[in-house]
Amino acid sequence: MRKFALAAAAAFAAVTLPGAASASVTITSYVGDPGFLTGTLHYTTANKTQDVGIGRFHLTGTEQPGNTAVDYFTYCADILNNIHTGSFDLISGSAFITDAAKRGQIITLLSNTNPLLAAATGATAKNISAATQMAIWEVLYETSGTYSLSGGNLFITGGNSAAARTLADTYLANLSGLWTNDGSQQLSVLYAKKNQSQIFLSAVPEPATWAMMIGGFGLVGGAMRRSRRKAAMPVLA
8 A cells, every 4th residue: 555654662462463474475576456436545554644656466476485476465554654665574363453353354355346347457456456455444443343444543534445445345345245255265465574564365274284284294203203213223244
């Protein structure tokens, strides 16, 4: 999102510092895809007001280990920092958003709006993208007990996003039971302490994949134990 900076002391309680990263990602470019709408974001908890661009990002770069080219379609999960290129840690959503209910709501939101966005074009796509972004901000930062883009301690006014705000409120209402998810996707985060953290959905590993990974760890461990035993044996002349 286009640059909404807050003091670090205003960090939201549902978002915590992450644990160990699964990979390091260097982002070299980012664009709005399908493009941003505009508005003024008000976050009364920190007494801050900022004009923002609202919508989904397309980030490209490389992942380590392996120096693998990657690209991600992401949404802003951090109104404490501006976005810029640089290094991120790839971490799990549970390490970033400790509130399981909010995390589940965001997974449900994205699993339902991503297909809508994939099928849309033009102004419709921009509205879906911006509505999804505003709904994410509302889930993460609203503490009044009611989700609404027109009130509470986080709300948005002005710009050209009025229709998207109405759509975002519809999406938020759908989280009360109309929308569900099938559990096949999990929340992943590109986290950086001094960059704007981004969230996206990724596939949950299949049980067979986990079994193979665990089996592989067992084989590696067994090989290491055998190697140590052999090394400890005396050398006979």
